[in-house]
Each structure stands twice: as structure tokens, then as C-alpha cells.
Amino acid sequence: MTDIVERISHMLTEGGTDLYGGEAVTQTQHALQCAALAEAAGASPALIAASLLHDIGHFLDPEFEAALAADRDLEHETVGEAFLETAFGADVTRPVKMHVAAKRYLCATKDGYHAGLSEASKHSLALQGGPMTPDEVAAFETDPHYRDAIRLRVWDDRAKDPEAETPDVAHFMTFVTRSLRAA
Template identity: 50%
Template sequence: MSTPEEVVDQIAALFSGEGGAEYLGEPVTQAQHMLQAAALAERDGAAPALVAAALLHDVGHFTGAVHGRDLMAGRDNRHSHQGADWLGAWFGPEVTEPVRLHVAAKRYLCAAEPGYFAKLSEASVYTLSVQGGPMSEQEAAEFEAGPHAADAVRLRRWDEAAKEPGADDPGFEHYRQLLAALVRGSSMTPST
């Protein structure tokens, strides 16, 4: 069994390695995008688990059998599910379920909130089409009824806003203690 520090080291390696790659047609790297999302969550006073979910929401682009490049080539890589499943080895549902649902939240918001679609970047519009498009009324109602829907919607809003080149973020090390404290079995106390 890995210690919390070993888990965080493994995640840090993703940020410093694959995280330096282009973020699917956006003007930031994948690591910058996730760090910006976490900084926005922290700024908005989100609970530590939701800050962690914002930080880790796109790890499925790194950890799955199908890479993010496949998504841009028209094949849904289901990165939200792959990332949540991978994170589930160490984190509870308060972290993994907003990650799992962040793509569904985009589909939900495009169906439920007039004007949300217009806020999407060109790349996000494209991936929405690959991921199933806006939800139907029935799908939206089912999504809303889920226990993690509200957190997933908050995460989605940070996700969409976290694509600013040159935006200031505190860097991965800023979140090390927060992540370690959330690893199952950790005796640490999360802080933001």
C-alpha cells in the first residue's frame, strides 16, 4: 500500500511529465489548465475535496488506454471515467465523483442554462459533439438528481474558465499537503 506522500509523488510526476503537453487545442498546457481550475476552486472557497477534484479532473487524459489526442480525433476517451476510476484507488467519492461527472456537467449545462454553450471554447464545442452533445430533458433530470451533481457543475464552471495563457497559479506543490490529507487512510488534516 502506498503512503499518501507516494501517491502525491505519482500524481506530481504526471503534472511535470505529460502535464506539460498541449491541452487539446487550448492555449495552455494540461497542467496549467488543471492548476488554474484548482486555483479558481480555492478562490471560491470550495471544500478541500472539491479543490482536489478541480486539480485532478483531467488526469484521465494521462492514465487511460485512450489518450486525449484520441478525443480530438473524434473518439471519446471517456477521460472523466478513466480518471475517476484511477483516482478511486486513493481518494473517496467526494473527489472522484465530481471528476467522473465533469463531462456530464458540460452536457447538462449546455442543455439547462441558456447561453452556456456560447461560453465554450472552440475545442470544448468540438469535444462536446464527440461526448454526446447537450443532454436531453430526461438525461438532465437524472443528472440533477445525482448526489454529486452540484459539485460537478461547480467543477465544470472552473474547468471552462481555466484556459487563460499566462494566468497565475500557485503551482502543484501548493496542493501537496491538501492531496496527501485526502488520501484514504491518511491521518493528516486537509487545508486550503
């Protein structure tokens, strides 16, 4: 279990220097900002950890930037969920898995949401399937973690500020450690 904590910490500390696909912040800045917004909102430790780790699939896949450039969707949310499931429960893994679907959900259900997305996020929406259909919206709402996924998504969308100051990786790793599934 501590192996995965060390691996995550290493990825965030060493591996997150690439710009986050088409945005003005690095992968690690984006992760830290998302977690900081979750903490500021009084989220649970598990949801703060999920916010920090929601794009971990990008860190795991060195092909990510090349795929974005070529307009392929590598389903980083599925890669991330599979990685995290080895050590964390559904309160961490489901919001991670569902944060892309949450964008499609919000585009279908919330006026003005789509207009507020970054250009990169609007672009990837099309690759991810576009706004949800009414049936997809209804199915999404049956998942017990869907509200957490939506909260995470809203922080995700805001976590792209090149000027934002946040606590460091070590600060947020405490929430990751607290969220480990009991062995």
C-alpha cells in the first residue's frame, strides 16, 4: 500500500511538468489546484484525494500528449480508476472515473456550463461523446457517487489558473494516505 503512495507522490513531484493538454498550467499545478478547491469547499479527505488524483491516468500514460494532438481519447479516467482501485475505495475511484462523464452531464443539464469551459475542454468533449442524452443523464444519477463526481468536475474546470498559489504535494498526500482502503 505504501508503494502506491510513493509512486503517486513521485509522479506528482517529478512527472507533472508537462502542460496540461492545451491549458496554461502544468499537470501538477492542475492537480494541486483541484485538490485545494476541494479542501476549501470542505470536501471529505477521500474527495480531496480524488480531486488531486482525478487525472492520474494522464501521468500513467506517456502517450497522452501525443494522443491529444492526434485527437484520440485514451480514456484517462478509466486508466486512473484501474490504477487507484488497487488501493482505494469507491469514494476515491468513482469520482475519478466519472469526472469526464460529469462534464457531459453538466453540458446536458446546466445552462451556461458549456460556454464556461476552456477551449481545450470543449474540444475534448466532442471526443468524449458530447452532451449526455436524457437516458444517459438518468443513468448517471443512479450512481451513488455522482454528486461527488459533479463537485470534482466543477473544481477541475476552475483548476487552470496560471497565477494560483496552492499548498504543496506533501500537504495533499496526507489526504491520499488517509483515504487508503483498510488492508
